Amino acid sequence: MKRPSAFALVANQTRYEWRIFWRTPISAFFTIFFPLLIFVVFSLVFGNERIDYLGITTAQFYAPSLAVFSAVSATYTNISISTAYQRDEGILKRVRGTPLPAWIYFVGKILSSIAIAVIGTLIMIGVGIVFFGLQVYPETIPTLLVVFFVGVAAFAALGLLVAALAPSGPGATAIANATLLPLAFVSGVFIIPSEDMPTWLNAVANFFPLKHFVEPFVAAFSPAATRSSFSWLDLGYLVLWGVVSLILAIRSFRWEPPTGGGGGRSRRASAKSA
Amino acid sequence: MAVVTVANLTKRYGDSEAVAGIDFTIEEGEVFALLGPNGAGKTTTVEILEGYRDRTAGDVDVLGYDPAGNARAFKEQIGVVLQESSVERDLTVREAIDTYGRVYPKRLVTGDLIDIVGLGEKADARVKTLSGGQKRRLEVALGIVGDPDLIFLDEPTTGFDPSARRQAWEMISNLSTLGKTILLTTHYMDEAQNLADRVAVINNGLIVAEGTPDTLGGRETAHTTIRFSLAEASIGDLPLAPTLVEGPVVEYRTDEPTAVLHTLTGWAVGRRVALEGLTVARPSLEDVYLELTDGEER
Ligand SMILES: Nc1ncnc2c1ncn2[C@@H]1O[C@H](COP(=O)(O)OP(=O)(O)OP(=O)(O)O)[C@@H](O)[C@H]1O
Ligand SMILES: [Mg+2]
Numbered sequence: 001m002k003r004p005s006a007f008a009l010v011a012n013q014t015r016y017e018w019r020i021f022w023r024t025p026i027s028a029f030f031t032i033f034f035p036l037l038i039f040v041v042f043s044l045v046f047g048n049e050r051i052d053y054l055g056i057t058t059a060q061f062y063a064p065s066l067a068v069f070s071a072v073s074a075t076y077t078n079i080s081i082s083t084a085y086q087r088d089e090g091i092l093k094r095v096r097g098t099p100l101p102a103w104i105y106f107v108g109k110i111l112s113s114i115a116i117a118v119i120g121t122l123i124m125i126g127v128g129i130v131f132f133g134l135q136v137y138p139e140t141i142p143t144l145l146v147v148f149f150v151g152v153a154a155f156a157a158l159g160l161l162v163a164a165l166a167p168s169g170p171g172a173t174a175i176a177n178a179t180l181l182p183l184a185f186v187s188g189v190f191i192i193p194s195e196d197m198p199t200w201l202n203a204v205a206n207f208f209p210l211k212h213f214v215e216p217f218v219a220a221f222s223p224a225a226t227r228s229s230f231s232w233l234d235l236g237y238l239v240l241w242g243v244v245s246l247i248l249a250i251r252s253f254r255w256e257p258p259t260g261g262g263g264g265r266s267r268r269a270s271a272k273s274a
Numbered sequence: 275m276a277v278v279t280v281a282n283l284t285k286r287y288g289d290s291e292a293v294a295g296i297d298f299t300i301e302e303g304e305v306f307a308l309l310g311p312n313g314a315g316k317t318t319t320v321e322i323l324e325g326y327r328d329r330t331a332g333d334v335d336v337l338g339y340d341p342a343g344n345a346r347a348f349k350e351q352i353g354v355v356l357q358e359s360s361v362e363r364d365l366t367v368r369e370a371i372d373t374y375g376r377v378y379p380k381r382l383v384t385g386d387l388i389d390i391v392g393l394g395e396k397a398d399a400r401v402k403t404l405s406g407g408q409k410r411r412l413e414v415a416l417g418i419v420g421d422p423d424l425i426f427l428d429e430p431t432t433g434f435d436p437s438a439r440r441q442a443w444e445m446i447s448n449l450s451t452l453g454k455t456i457l458l459t460t461h462y463m464d465e466a467q468n469l470a471d472r473v474a475v476i477n478n479g480l481i482v483a484e485g486t487p488d489t490l491g492g493r494e495t496a497h498t499t500i501r502f503s504l505a506e507a508s509i510g511d512l513p514l515a516p517t518l519v520e521g522p523v524v525e526y527r528t529d530e531p532t533a534v535l536h537t538l539t540g541w542a543v544g545r546r547v548a549l550e551g552l553t554v555a556r557p558s559l560e561d562v563y564l565e566l567t568d569g570e571e572r
Pocket of ligand 2: 317318357
């Protein structure tokens with residue numbers, strides 16, 4: 001009668017979330033393939049020229065910036081949408097009826113989404129190196145790893161917060177997309193914002209965490225980068241967002257479908273089909 | 275030993291009382307059924323006992339725990355089959371059972387469990403390809419995978435075809451044979467009658483009757499109806515005054531059918547007359563149920 005160890009439980013949950021993700025083609029498409037598509041299209045449309053004001057090639061900018069976009073999709077978007085849908089369907093309610101500690105459930109979701117983010121990022125960087133002459137500077141790799149893991153952890157926590165606050169699966173989808181896409185434009189993911197961007201918009205970009213993830217990550221791919229070019233300020237800000245999101249998410253998390261009674265859809269459907 | 279003790283349990287939603295002060299206990303190894311119409315308060319009661327919902331008032335003890343505490347050790351000993359839920363569409367039956375099984379300290383062997391719920395042929399099928407009844411069986415499997423001492427089944431057979439219902443009954447009886455304590459809710463009189471050691475009929479948040487399926491609502495004794503036909507001339511000579519006479523048809527309603535029958539048949543044999551078309555009928559559980567719940571579904 002021995003309780004399974006926390007390690008075994010975390011492994012079980014992570015594998016479970018991982019499996020579900022890859023078996024949902026739409027999420028795999030938007031997380032891995034879609035950013036890759038943008039990368040390839042941008043590199044071809046703009047030509048892999050040197051971007052004058054940056055002094056680097058198109059790929060040297062877009063591979064890391066879209067890798068971050070992919071990583072944020074894997075964590076923030078994926079966790080918020082899938083969790084909210086699982087709640088609608090009564091799956092979270094079932095989990096709540098088992099002895100699985102809530103924190104292990106969350107850790108499984110976070111670890112699995114981080115693993116997916118690693119895959120998406122490696123594919124992006126790999127395609128950049130093989131097809132578009134992307135340069136990686138070995139001395140910046142420690143910086144890249146630190147920025148990456150702090151960034152995805154923060155966005156995973158933020159995904160949990162959106163899941164906790166969203167009214168429903170479709171609601172979470174709307175919130176995740178309506179926040180990520182505009183922010184990606186002002187935070188220098190798809191385009192480098194011009195110098196003339198209104199200050200208030202700049203303030204918005206600075207307030208949210210995305211810019212503090214993308215900028216140091218892209219900077220590490222610049223030929224001018226050195227190991228010390230990493231900003232503790234950006235990092236600290238990401239940590240702050242992550243920790244606050246996680247605390248709020250745990251405090252406001254709901255396990256039951258919005259009706260409180262149960263995920264009506266499934267049972268009604270099954271009563272009909274039987 | 276009482277596994278579940280409920281005293282004056284009350285649950286209010288806004289102004290309405292979903293559960294309006296109920297009491298019951300469930301002994302170890304017992305199968306206890308909450309029988310009632312839609313909206314009676316069955317799910318509310320069960321989900322309070324499972325730890326999902328807070329109660330407004332009253333005392334609840336389940337396996338020595340207050341379920342509102344949601345203790346891990348408590349969850350390890352109970353098995354929950356919700357009225358409404360679903361299983362991950364993209365897992366296979368086996369994967370789902372394995373995944374949920376791993377969180378319990380003791381667990382049933384996946385292959386055995388798949389056989390117990392009769393999903394052998396679907397073991398490696400994706401959940402989304404199962405029929406409604408098959409999904410429900412999987413939900414039952416997930417409810418008992420941790421080999422719980424106490425099992426909550428909220429309408430376990432709704433949506434089952436008649437043969438699947440029989441199989442489910444058999445499965446539930448088997449669980450009971452293994453010494454499990456079971457609390458089930460149902461709309462079906464025959465289900466309660468077949469499975470339960472004790473039944474509580476709940477209506478509008480109140481328990482209106484409680485007992486074994488045979489004694490429920492005084493069914494054992496009350497209202498037994500004795501009916502026969504007799505030549506009208508002899509009716510006045512009957513040794514007992516009938517409850518009802520309609521032409522040649524005579525009817526008695528009695529709490530003591532044995533004694534009444536003895537008197538009547540003794541009289542008839544002595545007089546060499548026949549009690550034509552003699553019937554003795556007890557009200558069915560369904561009659562009792564409809565009477566208790568006013569035949570009304572909210
Ligand atoms: N979350 C809730 N908020 C408000 N009212 C609720 C809630 N849950 C249940 N109720 C009300 O409480 C009453 C009892 O509901 P409950 O689900 O316990 O009934 P039930 O006996 O399980 O019915 P059924 O057989 O239809 O499942 C109903 O009138 C219902 O509308
Ligand atoms: Mg119910």
